[in-house]
Amino acid sequence: MVRDALRALLAEAVAAQPPSFTRRDVRLPDVPGKAFAVIGMRRSGKTTFLWQCLTDRLAQGAPRESLLLLTLDDDRISGINAADLSWLLEEYFRLYPAVRAGHTATLFLDEVQVALGWEQFTRRLIDSERVSLFLSGSSSKLLSREVATSMRGRALEVLVHPFSFREALRHQGGEPTVPWATLPPVERSRLDHALRRYLEAGGFPEAQGVPDRDRAQLLRGYVDIVVLRDVIERHQVTNTAALRALQRQLLAAPTRTVSVQKLSDAVRSAAIAVSKDTVHDYLTHLEDAFPFRLVPIYTESERRRQVNPRKCYPVDPGLIAAYERPGRPNTGLALETAVMLEMERRGWDLGYVRTTSGHEVDFMAQRYGDKPLLIQVASQVDDGQTLTREVRSLREATDEYPEARPLLVTLDASPPSEPLPAGAEWRPAAQFLLEEA
Numbered sequence: 001m002v003r004d005a006l007r008a009l010l011a012e013a014v015a016a017q018p019p020s021f022t023r024r025d026v027r028l029p030d031v032p033g034k035a036f037a038v039i040g041m042r043r044s045g046k047t048t049f050l051w052q053c054l055t056d057r058l059a060q061g062a063p064r065e066s067l068l069l070l071t072l073d074d075d076r077i078s079g080i081n082a083a084d085l086s087w088l089l090e091e092y093f094r095l096y097p098a099v100r101a102g103h104t105a106t107l108f109l110d111e112v113q114v115a116l117g118w119e120q121f122t123r124r125l126i127d128s129e130r131v132s133l134f135l136s137g138s139s140s141k142l143l144s145r146e147v148a149t150s151m152r153g154r155a156l157e158v159l160v161h162p163f164s165f166r167e168a169l170r171h172q173g174g175e176p177t178v179p180w181a182t183l184p185p186v187e188r189s190r191l192d193h194a195l196r197r198y199l200e201a202g203g204f205p206e207a208q209g210v211p212d213r214d215r216a217q218l219l220r221g222y223v224d225i226v227v228l229r230d231v232i233e234r235h236q237v238t239n240t241a242a243l244r245a246l247q248r249q250l251l252a253a254p255t256r257t258v259s260v261q262k263l264s265d266a267v268r269s270a271a272i273a274v275s276k277d278t279v280h281d282y283l284t285h286l287e288d289a290f291p292f293r294l295v296p297i298y299t300e301s302e303r304r305r306q307v308n309p310r311k312c313y314p315v316d317p318g319l320i321a322a323y324e325r326p327g328r329p330n331t332g333l334a335l336e337t338a339v340m341l342e343m344e345r346r347g348w349d350l351g352y353v354r355t356t357s358g359h360e361v362d363f364m365a366q367r368y369g370d371k372p373l374l375i376q377v378a379s380q381v382d383d384g385q386t387l388t389r390e391v392r393s394l395r396e397a398t399d400e401y402p403e404a405r406p407l408l409v410t411l412d413a414s415p416p417s418e419p420l421p422a423g424a425e426w427r428p429a430a431q432f433l434l435e436e437a
Helices: 002-015 046-059 082-095 097-101 118-128 144-150 165-171 185-201 212-235 240-251 260-269 276-288 302-307 318-323 331-345 384-400 429-434
Strands: 035-039 067-071 106-110 132-136 155-159 292-295 310-314 349-354 360-366 373-378 405-410 425-428
Touching: 002 067, 002 082, 035 046, 046 067, 046 106, 046 132, 082 097, 082 118, 106 118, 118 132, 165 185, 165 429, 185 212, 185 318, 185 331, 185 429, 212 240, 212 276, 212 318, 240 260, 240 276, 240 318, 260 276, 276 292, 292 331, 292 349, 310 318, 310 331, 318 331, 331 349, 331 360, 331 373, 331 429, 360 384, 373 384, 384 405, 405 429, 425 429
Parallel strands: 035 132, 035 155, 067 106, 106 132, 373 405, 405 425
Antiparallel strands: 292 310, 349 360, 360 373
């Protein structure tokens, strides 16, 4: 019975045509012989990205029958195991022997965690068959990051976030096709306006174009599902009141530093009993499920990095408005979040900087082969005191880290009136978020 369903699933998969989608700017590592584990928060577009990879290989001349995308979370094959997957693979190669002979097969296994023993199957597949393999999963049984961990060095992570600013423009048909420097003033003004809308609406694909009230409900629903499925069910959490209070603390205070002690005190102030060890565990579980990202302090000392508070950023700027009180301004927080996520998409390692005198710069960014960047983000610098404060912090950090290139990113499209540190550059936020595809 299950094998009849698997035959039907196989036939459907080979015949299926790729759906329409918005192209993602997600880089695949160029390492032969490795599987790709596509990871990220629920509803961020992982399955669609698998279709994009399939479409790219089709465009490169791969025969359609050599590209097999299987979504294993199908009620017709409930309870399948590694033996069923092995049988399915042999049936596939029996139908298309030229694919096996030519070593041209690419398998995309979505929701791979539903098949019992999938880890042994996929590791054997990598070792014994010359196939390209893409894996994705997200459930209470297996968090998406654990897909890569379970492959024991045979898979590389490919992180898929919600839409970037450029991707959101592309989705709406408004992506610029020429560099910023050549754009006319009217086009730059359009992009500045679009950026403000993006900072409020965020980049979850399903939330694009949704009215504000409905979008807030939709995004909060995403987080609720993550907390329920990927944390409570996955880790059998019993103190759900403490977990929910911790979740609210983290998402209601974006870009601020958090520590286990501060979070424990905040939860207990709501008359909820919880230990520091439990808060530490819950924080780890939530981070693994991707609703937010944690940025450590920048330091050469591993001990100092571990003991200092980390800055918390939601995985999408739209979550800030969804959890903020109506009418409360959050543009600056959303912009800093968008810059952090964009740098992560581009492959930079991030830390925040605290100077000797206690002033803070938002990010020290490092990437192999590139000069480090000191990035200060500000929404409004038309206020002289605000600009002076931001430039002072950047100047102090530049003095302490002369090897880094300082950069001021502002939502304002006009250059700052105050001189920047020697060697520092200024970028309007729209240009910064668009300049590296």
